[in-house]
Amino acid sequence: MFKVPDHQVGGHMAGNGVLGPLVDDAGNFYKPLQSDERGAKEVAFYTGLSTETRIPDEIRKFFPVFHGTRDLEASDGSGLHPHLVLEDIVSSRTNPSILDIKIGASTWYPEASEQYITKCLKKDRDGTSLTLGFRLCGLQFYGNKETGFWKPDRKSVNAFTHDDVRSALWKFVSSNSPSDSDAEPDCSYASTVYGGPDGIVSQLLKLKSWFEDQTIYHFYSCSIMMVYDKESILKGENPNPQIKLVDFAHVVEGKGIIDHNFLGGLCSLIKFLKDVLNNPKK
Known part of the structure; x- marks a missing residue:
């Protein structure tokens, strides 16, 4: 039986006559x-x-x-x-917390039309792509059974500033309600989700090591999905943090050249997450 995804945070969403996954x-x-x-x-x-x-x-x-x-x-x-x-990378999860992060200071590929480049440049400049090397495209944070999910609309997420991005990366691993704007994120789960040998930072570092050498592809307008189960932490179980690369409509041949655009954005994201690990109460 086919149905509209419950936990989609990016891309075209099915419904109201719109074609979606x-x-x-x-x-x-x-x-x-x-x-x-x-x-x-x-x-x-x-x-x-x-x-x-x-x-x-x-x-x-x-x-x-x-x-x-x-x-x-x-x-x-x-x-x-x-x-x-x-x-379906979230099919085995009941209440997944998800971040969709578009990687790269530039999201347009060299062979693109002038019209497409102009459109992408505007998004890159209006968001944090040019300044940070990545931008948030969608998110869904689980609070608890009482508060449910915090899922701001994508228009709001696309307008996130540098500080908004940092705050979201804190809230992603905090025990207090992500929808409470007055509560300081406590980052209680940073070491469990971001840290450790199987945490998100470790996974990103493995990906970074590959991108430092690989010249097969250049990934433009590609996203990294970060997912974990907050409810599992509340039960004392493994939250199974995981990253996946998604969206490959603009991948081009690397032609023997390192993909510095993606690598730079990836390094920037890793730095942000390490800052959360090293300064969880900042």
Whole structure:
């Protein structure tokens, strides 16, 4: 049975005649292919990735599992539409806290049209991409059974300032309600989620090590999803923090050159998270 995702924080959302992704009960995420060259490019990327032998297994796990494509009834009622069939990275989680972070100071790729570059430049300048090397695109933080989720609309998230971004990275790992603007984030779960050998920072450092050498791809307008289960912490269980790379419609060949745009944004994000770990009460 197909349904609209409960925990989508970025991208086009299905509903009210809008084409968007679907999920099923088997742990699959169905992403509608964009009708222009972007759809074909993303299929080509996933297809190539599945046979690319130069990617080590410890890095491959940071990409969603690809199950091919499938024609499904579109969520906007327009009939059959091709979809990417991917791993649903939150299907096993009950109340996931999620951050969607677009990486890179520049989100436009060199071969893009002038119109597209102008549009991307405006977003990069209006947000924090140019200044920080990354920007938040969507988020969902779980509080508790009483408060539920804090999920500001994407227009608000896109307008986040430098301080808003830092505050969100604090709130993501705090025990107090993220929707309470008067409460100082306590960062109680920073060491559990960001820290440790299996924490998010450790995972990002492994990804950084690969990007310091890899020249296969350049990832433009790609996001890192950060996910964990706050409810598991409340039960004394492993919150299973995890990162995944998503959105590959603008990936281009690396041509033997390091992807400094993505690497720079990744280093900046790691620095922010390390600041939370080192100064949780700041």
